[in-house]
């Protein structure tokens with residue numbers, strides 16, 4: 081079959097909710113993807129931050145093959161060795177105390193919100209009503225997650241959403257304080273906003289949120305679905321800031337390509353929130369995904385990918401600096417943390433057009449917001465990969 085046959089075949093039977101780029105990927109190897117014509121692409125998107133150690137790492141694929149042959153699923157009515165190991169791995173990696181496995185990021189957000197509501201309920205006898213979230217945040221597409229997502233474009237067709245959500249400005253603690261009242265049960269924030277345009281939180285801002293939550297006994301939820309798992313140079317971004325949340329959400333790179341997410345809570349929250357009957361999921365934490373979680377975290381530890389990111393990110397930023405200097409009328413600046421970087425483009429250079437031209441030249445990149453080109457390379461990226469990316473983008477910017 082030809083590339084166009086696959087594209088037509090997909091469009092014929094898929095609900096049209098994505099405007100996909102005209103590529104048909106066939107397989108991957110390390111930092112590279114290959115399409116059905118055999119053309120090779122350097123990947124600086126990682127399937128939106130999922131493929132942290134690239135494609136086809138032998139330790140990871142071996143662990144999955146073994147688990148497929150052993151046991152795929154049992155439901156959460158029973159224990160499995162894989163569930164124990166995965167829970168231990170997440171708690172070890174994050175320093176959190178208790179974990180619940182979900183099937184996606186959005187579902188982890190739902191669990192985090194329910195945890196905060198139940199925590200307030202145990203305390204006061206009524207469920208927590210209000211949640212503070214941030215403008216330009218992204219937390220997922222399910223109704224609860226959409227309710228705390230600060231982007232009207234995603235929300236407008238779906239009102240009424242969950243009641244009681246108030247939006248403050250990111251990195252502006254003074255905009256948060258007036259929104260707190262006695263019915264506020266949680267603040268939810270991405271330590272680095274991803275979809276909103278790769279915007280790192282200032283440390284003082286997160287400290288301010290921590291303090292507000294402590295003063296009012298509200299839960300601080302860090303959504304590290306995109307910025308977690310080594311991407312910013314620490315297993316979780318908050319470990320680098322040294323500010324601990326009450327609830328952590330994680331997904332994307334957590335399963336290295338297998339759909340799995342989780343929310344994890346502190347000891348205090350674990351003891352006084354969700355209990356039997358309050359929450360559940362059929363697939364969540366099945367032996368197959370748990371084998372993937374354990375393999376992912378163990379690989380991240382044995383390869384010391386957070387360390388590699390800390391060591392290599394300055395070089396990446398240097399190359400982005402050069403692109404800004406060389407194309408000042410097209411690339412206005414860059415921002416980010418570790419291997420989570422955004423190039424801010426001028427209004428006449430549309431991020432989507434850059435992505436298309438980069439694909440033609442064999443480079444996969446992403447967009448974020450309306451004016452940002454987003455780079456989320458696999459965490460195994462070396463300087464030579466960064467050089468190749470910068471050279472291709474240089475050519476792309478030259479073509480505008």
Ligand SMILES: *Cc1c(COP(=O)(O)O)cnc(C)c1O
Nearest residue numbers: 184185186218219220274305306
């Ligand atoms: C991707 C993302 C989500 C949603 O995860 P899904 O697995 O797509 O449901 C939530 N929060 C952040 C920060 C994300 O980047």
